[in-house]
Amino acid sequence: MPAPFDVTDFGVLPDHDHTDAAPGIRAALHAAGAVPGPALLRFPPGEYHLWPDAARCRELYVSNTVGDDPRHRDKAIALVVEAAEDLAIEGEGARLVLHGLQTTFAVIDSRRVRLSGLEFDFAVPTVVDATVVGAGVEAGRAYRVIRVPAATLFSVEGASVRWHGEVLGSGAEAWSGHDALEYTQIHDPARRRTWRGHNPLFERVRTVRTVGERDIRVDYEHAEEPADLGLVYSMRQTTRDHPGGLVLDSSGVTLSRMRFRFLHGFGVVAQTSRDVTVEECEFQTPPGSGRHSAGFADFLQFSGCSGRAVVRDCLFDGPHDDPINVHGSYLRVTGQPDPRTLELEYPHRETAGFPQFAPGDQVEIVDRATLQAVASATVLRARQPSGRDHDRPLRRVVVTVEADLPGDLAGWTAAENLTRTPSVRIAGNTFRNVPTRGVLVTTRRAVLIEGNRFERTGMAAVYVSCDAGEWWESGPVRELTIRGNEFVDPGGPAVFLDPATTGCDAGRPVHSGVVVTGNRFVLDGVPALDAKSTHGIRFHGNGIVRLGADAPDIVLRSCSDVHVET
Structure with missing residues (x-):
């Protein structure tokens, strides 16, 4: 039986005008997180206001936000769960209204944490x-x-x-x-x-x-x-000064039946975490509010995660960028002092400052132009930023591996941590009012995209890239199944496999093992599948309806071992 806690026992009163509930909530979270066994913290129904003046602040470096910009080192966080184990936070009917610029919640260095039922909104959205x-x-x-x-x-x-x-x-x-x-x-x-x-x-x-x-x-x-x-x-504005929510260096975290009415900054980011589930959540503005934008950028981002990333039965409505993005990070190889040491750097201005490697991790070196592997090794040690302070260089990483690497790798290669790549299940979700893609995914472990509905995405509905030159989001897919989905009038190819290579060679594919089956495509002038540099495509049992302008059902560029049944 979990130890019960209630925020009202710590002086927090729902529906109490605009009184700052942050100090009492902080005390309640500290007490619930400190018990040695399972604990349950409850928010009774009602509205709670949280101001940044008394919010917990942390120096944190988060993928796809502001990189190492010193002006935005510190993040104000409305609800912080830190170093907790076996903690459940429940709040059906509880509405948390944030003021100013804040991250809605952060789960840091924690294990087996479940947040359910809470609703987050901003008093004054930044869109x-x-x-x-x-x-x-x-x-x-x-x-x-x-x-x-x-x-x-x-x-x-x-x-x-x-x-x-x-x-x-x-x-x-x-x-x-x-x-x-x-x-x-x-x-x-x-x-x-x-x-x-x-x-x-x-x-x-x-x-x-x-x-x-x-x-x-x-x-x-x-x-x-x-x-x-x-x-x-x-x-x-365009500065992503906060993550909208954060799951950092944690495992077994579940977000269930949450309602995100607005997320400032860069969506909910799961970073260097393991086994993260998002289920039955709504990313949508409040009905009748006259608002249409529920997010400042992406809704969900999985960066450098491992284990399983699961997103199921959610509604994604009104982001300003991609609803779901799952990726790793390529680091540019800038130096090679000896055969077992690599000097690496974060090349993109929006991503820097957090650690990438641990002893025992597998690192792969790829040719940036072709994305083909040229070497791999086991990490022995790494000198790198901590993600929590600026005592070390925020863009530079030095990795020592257990075996000799080929020489002259600097300048034309990039490094990826193969260990921090999750398997992915994205199922039963609805995507609407999306200006960009619906799902971006680049991970070499098994990916299942099943039973979703993509409504009129501005670009491709499912986008598989892999790039070591622009966003530096790694890596290739090796087992991707897209089945039983409905693609309604996307603005680009419904399924787009487009690794960022400077040339195409069917004999050296980037992606492989792609199955597209049992889907319904309603299309206007775009293909159902557009694939580049992919081996082992199976396209069968799909229904295609054309609304207006015609287009090829399938476009293939430098692909091999392709089987199509219409």
Whole structure:
């Protein structure tokens, strides 16, 4: 029987205005995590507010966020589970509202942790969803009326709009920006499609004024009538200063029946963790809120994980990047002091600062141009950043292996940790209002993508890359099964196998062992499967319906051992 705890026993009161619940929740988490056996911490139904002023702060380096930028070393975290074992946190009906810029939760250095039932949202989301509710031409000038959700804060300053966050305890605003901010994606509720595109809302502006509590009228210097009535322009800045949630150096972690109404920064990241499950969760804005963006970037990211990564029966609606991405990290080989030592570096500006290797791990060296293996070895020791401080260089890793490697590896090769690659099951999920891909996956262990529904993704629905030159996300797939899914009108190939090589050689494939079976494809001008440099493709038992523009059902580039049955 787990030891019971309740946050109200630590002075936390639900539905208590905007009182900061962070200190009491911190105390409750500490007490529940300190017991020697299983523990259960309960959040009674109601609304809880958490401010960054009293939040736990940690210096952390997280994949695909801000790299080693010193301005963003410290992350404010609303709910921290640290060094815990056999802990369950339950909160059906509990709504946690975050203020400012924070990570919703972090599970760090923990084993067998389960979070269930909690709902996370932000009082002021860092994405502005502006709907065009009026448009036309008056007195020879075009105009638009845009409506923003009640949660969006703004002020009109001359012929400009300043969007901003709340005023914090320090007296400073959490964030601010003007007009179109730095990035825009567009949502069409009528066609139920979302894409990245041009933002005309604040071009050639003559005047700006408020015409209601949430309506802003923008008049222009030109007379071209706007043709975007009803569209939603989702605008944000581009700095991913926080992970939306974090599972770090932990194992046996389950997120169940969680509701993520908004995630600031870079989604929920599972990093260098083992056996992580996300089940029956919703990534979607609150109904009736007027908001459309539930995430600042990706929804779920598995980086350098091992064991099993499972995502099942979830709803992914309204991200600003890919809903699910599973990958490792290639490090560039920059030096070779001796036959058993490699000097490596993080080459991408958004990923750096965390450890990659442990003694006994298997490392593979690949040619960056072809992604073909040129050597492999067992790690003996590594000098590398800790992921928790900046006492060591944040981009540099030195690895010593147990056997001699070929010489002259610097400059043209990259290294991957083969040990930190998970098997993956993605099943029973729904993907909608996605501007990019639905699922990105690059791992050499078994991958099953089964029984999902992909609705009008802006790009490919399932994307398999492997690249040592741009995002540096490793590695090849060796056993990928895609079965029983429904692909509805994707913006790119429904299944896209596209390793980032500079040349194609059917005799030296990057990917292998791909089975696409029992799926239903509803397509308009795109193929069901587009594959490059892949050996052993089986495409059978699939149904293909063409909506409009024709296209080949299958496109193959430098592939071998392909069997197709229609």
